[in-house]
Amino acid sequence: MVENSELRKAGLKVTLPRVKILQMLDSTEQRNAQRHMSAEDVYKALMEAGEDVGLATVYRVLTQFEAAGLVVRHNFDGGHAVFELADNGHHDHMVNVETSEVIEFTDEAIERRQKEIVAEHGYELVDHNLVLYVRKKK
């Protein structure tokens, strides 16, 4: 189960909504149902689970989680942001354009090269976002 100590560590009081939201993210991930949920997704899932949490709270809590590094926010297409638990390290995404399936991966060579490129321009890397849109090879 997701540790409540994670919340304390982040300086966040252990409240019911926060615990529920964290569990929700964790459990959907376990079931591999949907690794990336929008605020609305989380809200609906909570409602269906009989948990009475306001949508505004879901937004607030997800934003706090992001600030605390518990969760990562992605802006894949447009429209809405999606969130995923940050607990299994950094990774990039491959999206199968035919099925919308999301595959995670990491590649050292790319990571390294990114830092080099940025340095060559006199910057330092704060974060990055790489999405490969793919299709099954025929």
Place this chain on the structure above:
Amino acid sequence: MVENSELRKAGLKVTLPRVKILQMLDSTEQRNAQRHMSAEDVYKALMEAGEDVGLATVYRVLTQFEAAGLVVRHNFDGGHAVFELADNGHHDHMVNVETSEVIEFTDEAIERRQKEIVAEHGYELVDHNLVLYVRKKK
């Protein structure tokens, strides 16, 4: 100047708003002012130029341009989408998180590695999206 034939080719009637928007994108790019403009940016620029185009039209036209491949839409951080002319080939982006300045780049090593990774998973690359969020090195 931007060719109106581009519009015809795309099956779009050559109307004043469409021509103006295309020119606006082209001219800001020429002046290197801002390669990436939001719908609002385009709208304001048109207003300042004395062109009377509705914001809704700007959105509609940019969406059509995107569908026609004349323009590329990016969803960098969140909030709003930005558009750029598609005429100068593929490139990735670096966003300075302190100034929001956008720097374009391409890197063969990364491009190559992406194809390899995708192939290793049994897919083929359709498209990709790489954004590096950077900060000036101190």
Place this chain on the structure above:
DNA sequence: ATGAATGCAAAAACTTTGCATGACG
């Protein structure tokens, strides 16, 4: 002339905020 495109205003979609109430430590 005729269908497509525009402008306006209204609505939709997503997210944030103010404020009174309620819960955590």
Place this chain on the structure above:
DNA sequence: CGTCATGCAAAGTTTTTGCATTCAT
């Protein structure tokens, strides 16, 4: 108990849509 968190509703943003009018061909 004091403070922080929540819920609700209202407001903010960004983008889309309905509809009457105007324009391109």
